[in-house]
Each structure stands twice: as C-alpha cells, then as structure tokens.
Amino acid sequence: MKTSGSRGRWLIILPPLVFLLLFFLIPFAFAFKISLAQTAAHVPPYTDVLQVTPEHHWRLVATLANYRYLLTDELYGAAYLFSLRTAFFSTLICLALGYPMAYAIARAPRATQSVLLLVIMLPFWTSFLLRVYALEGIIRDNGLLNTVLLHLGLIEHPLRIMRTNVAVYLGIIYSYLPFMVLPLFATLEKLDPTLLEAAADLGSTPWRAFLDITLPLSVPGMIAGSMLVFIPAVGEFVIPSLLGGPNNLMIGRVLWDEFFGNHDWPAAAAVAIAFLLLLVGPIAIYQYYNVRQLEA
Amino acid sequence: MERRGSLLLFSVLCFGIAILYIPILVLIGYSFNASPLVNVWGGFSTNWYGQLWHNRQLLEAALLSLEVAVSASTGAVILGTLAAVALVRFARFPGRLLLTGMVNAPLVMPEIITGITQLLLFVSMVQLLSWPHRGFTTIVISHVTFCTAYVTITVQARLASADRSLEEAAMDLGAGPTRAFLEITLPIIAPAIVSSWLLCFTLSLDDLVISSFVSGPGASTLPMVIYSKVKLGVSPDINALASLIVCGVGALILTAGWVLRRAERRRRLEVQLAEQ
Helix, strand or coil, rough: CCHHHHHHHHHHHHHHHHHHHHHHHHHHHHHHHCCCCCCCCCCCCCCCEEEEEEEEEEECCCCCCCHHHHEEEEHHHHHHHHHHHHHHHHHHHHHHHHHHHHEEEEEEEEHHHHHHEEEEEEEECCCCHHHHHHHHHHCCCCCCCHHHHHHHHHCCCCCCCCCCHHHHHHHHHHHHHHHHHHHHHHHHCCCCHHHHHHHHCCCHHHHHHHHHHHHHHHHHHHHHHHHHHHHHHHCCCCCHHCCCCCCCHHHHHHHHHHEEECCCHHHHHHHHHHHHHHHHHHHHHHHHHHHHHHHH | CCHHHHHHHHHHHHHHHHHHHHHHHCCCHCCCECCCCCCCCCCCCHHHHHHHHHCHHHHHHHHHHHHHHHHHHHHHHHHHHHHHHHHHCCCCCCCCCHHHHHHHHHHHHHHHHHHHHHHHHHHHHHHHHHCCCCCCHHHHHHHHHHHHHHHHHHHHHHHHCCHHHHHHHHHHHHHHCHHHHHHHHHHHHHHHHHHHHHHHHHHHCCHHHHHHHCCCCCCHHHHHHHHHHCCCCHHHHHHHHHHHHCCCCCCCCHHHHHHHHHHHHHHHHHHHHHHH
C-alpha cells in the first residue's frame, strides 16, 4: 500500500479516527462541561455553562458544586469503596477457581483442549443479561440450590441468598469466570515443559516445581485475567440491580439511579468524570507503561 | 501425589464448567414447565413458547434489536478493519497514538460511563444540529463505537501474522496495491472479519446499559424489555424467550466456528499444495 500515496492512506485512517473522536472522545468533553452545570427544570435538565448575554458576549457560568457534593456526600465515597471491595474479592475468588481450571485445560491432550476452550467460551458469547437472570433460578429462596440442600437435609431453612451481597459476588464470579480462564490458559499453555522436567530431574517435587516455576511464570496471565474481571466488575450495573439487595451500593447502580431516578444529569456527569479519573486513568497509565515495556 | 493432583484439577474444572452451565440448563428446563408458578412442576408444556408469538411488545423489541445488531456489527466491521489496516500497515502517521488509545479504551470503559457521556453528546448535538433523534440511530452509533474496538483487536492480530510477501508478489506481477490487498490479504483476514462480526452481533443483541441511556421514548430493544420484566421477578414467558435466544445464539456460534475451521483447513491445504 506504499505506492497508493498519502491520499489513499487517509481514506483508510480517517473514517475510524473521526468516528471514534466524535462519538467516543468528544462525549467526555461534553460530560465534563455538563458536570460544571446546575440542574434545571427544563429539557435538557441542566443549565448552560456557556451563556450568551443580551449584548452577544459569551459568559462562563460554571460551578464546582457537583464535585464538592461528591466529596462531602457520604454516599459516593462509600459506593466507590464498596464497588472496589466487591470487585476485588470476586476477582480473587475467580482467580482461585479459574487458575486450576486453566491449568487442567493446559495439561489436557490437544484435541480435548479445543473442546474445553469452546465449552468455557460459549457462555461468554451468549447473553450476559440472560445468564444473570438464569442465576436467579438457582439461588432464589425456592430455587435449585435451596431445594437440593433441603432435600439432602444439610439445611433446615432455605438460605437467603437473593437480594444480598452474596448474590452479587456469585453473579460476578459466574459471569466473569471465562474472562479469567482464557488469559491464564494462554500463559500456561506457552510454558516450556522442559523447565518442569529439569526441576524434577534436580529432585524437585511436583508441588515445589509448581511453586518455583509455573506460578511465577504465569503472573502475566494472572494480571491479565484479573484486569478483565476487576475492571468491568467495578462498574457493574446489571448484577447488583437484578441480584443485589435494595441497599446494595455498587457505583454503577448509584449512577443509574442518579440519572433515571433523580434526573440529576450534572451530578451524574460529575460522578462519571470522577470515576473515569479514579478507575480508568490509573489503568490507562499502567497499560501504557506495560506496552512500552513490552516494546522496549 | 501426581495422580491425586490431576484428579483434584480435573474436579475443579468440572465444578467450574458445572457452574457455567447449570443455571442455563435449569432455565431451559423451567421454560417447559406448564405451571406458571416457578417452584411447582406442572408437567411438560410448550405453552410459553406459543405465547411469545402473541406478545407484540416483545416481537417489536426483538425486531428492533436484530436491526440494530446487524447495522451496528456491519458498521463496526468496516471501521474496525480500516483501523486495523491503518495500525498494522502504517507505522507512522499523525494521530496513531490517539487511534490506538481510542480503539483500546472502550474495552476497559465501564458501560455506564460510555452510556452517560454518549447520551450527553447526543442531547447537546440535538440542541445544536437538531440531529440525531434518540432511538435507532443513536443506539446504532453507540454500538458501533464499542464494537469497533473488538473488531480492530481481532483483525489486527490476524493481519499482523499475515504473510506480506504474497501481497508483494502480487504487486510485482502488476496488481495495484488496492487490488493486491483485496485479492490476497482480504481472504486471509476474512475469518477474523467474520468472527468479529459475529461477536459484535451478539454483543449488540445483548447490550442493556448503553442502549438504555442513548435510546429515546418508543425505542426499546429486547434487553430493555427483558430487563424491565425481569426486575419484577421470574416469569415463565421470559424463560421461554431466554431459552430461545441462548440456544439460537449458541447454535449460530457453533455453526460459524465449524464453517470457519473447515474453510481455514482448506486454505492451509491449498497453500501447502501450492508450495509443493
């Protein structure tokens, strides 16, 4: 494509560049602008930050009140911390469950491997919303889990799981497990088996060899998988909304209520901007340095 | 030790797979329950499936969702492939870093934030340009935005591993760069394009959060209708609908995977034969 000149090049570069600029990046500028406005009782429900005076001068009417509100109102800080905590612990559980699964797949014969990967991937391709809904059939008071446990005589009264934080944890683990298994498998599969053989020859027990060789070498996969679970889990809305209790404080849900319940668009915009800086900012910087390191 | 370890690994794997599949299987089972009460088995019935055909609201939402999914995945495949070609083939151009960032960012952006910011954009655009009206158009635009990321990543990987010498050979034989790309490279990256189209299709069909923000009155996608019904609790007709969608999408993916694998094998064979 070298000979097609720079005109042809721009025909390829410009459409995605302009589209993403317009519909992905610029929206954040608008969100920032609206986060400096105040709520108003008209459509759209916020004041103009840039106003035109009768003398045709531009006037900036901005306020930091929404950000001040975020800092002083206990709800948002609590919601942010609660979301981080929920995402952190569900990521840990996903890792504990996903690691042995990925390890087992990596050690399976090649033909079985592709079937197992397909089995793990298939739920990811089908509907996320419907899978969360399906989980309700298992964990509700008269669902499968309680029926089986009652039948076996392990419990006397149905366990109350639905509309509790336990349900939210279960939902996140159930929904995001494939995201943990796949990158872990990709790392474990590439591992050089001769390293383990060498360790065994030198008198290492399999368990020792696993701790000394496999585990450290699979750290990149653990990080990749954890990011894929943690990041969407922090901002999760569907799971806390369908499975969590009425007082569940995941930030995604707080944001949704602020928007659709209270119609406070400027406050919601401020939450979005703050959330972006607090969550996505650090990740972007981390990724940037990670890529730079890989390229170096 | 070794044997016991393997057994343990294998049981955890089975446990994990069971967790992934049991809820869906139970849901499909319940969808054939004649009783409208969720905890009573009233015998086998396909009654709920029949009722779906008379639910206008669901049918309209399903149609809208399919239209959105087809338009959005087609748009995303075009933009995403262009972005992949730009990023793999052009080592240096102004805005390369920006494009890389904007292609990757939607993957880590919480949906709720993308949804809010895009709605605020559309609302501001309507004030300035009286366009776009919230509904089909805005949902498609939003879906194209996040789907493009998946297409670019998939096609990029395939394109980077494609052998450039074939294309160069074609150009040596007198083909123009565009023709060489269309006839040599496009067939090589075609499987990646097809599978990313499918991925976009299923992601778009499933999206609740972004659609809820950017949609307008009167335009409810299937997930929006399902969500509002499910919020009220388990309902038997949603069980039937969910079973249909899960099985339909599952069958589509399995068939597509099978066809792609066969095509890929044949292509490898042809390359081998040609090289001999």
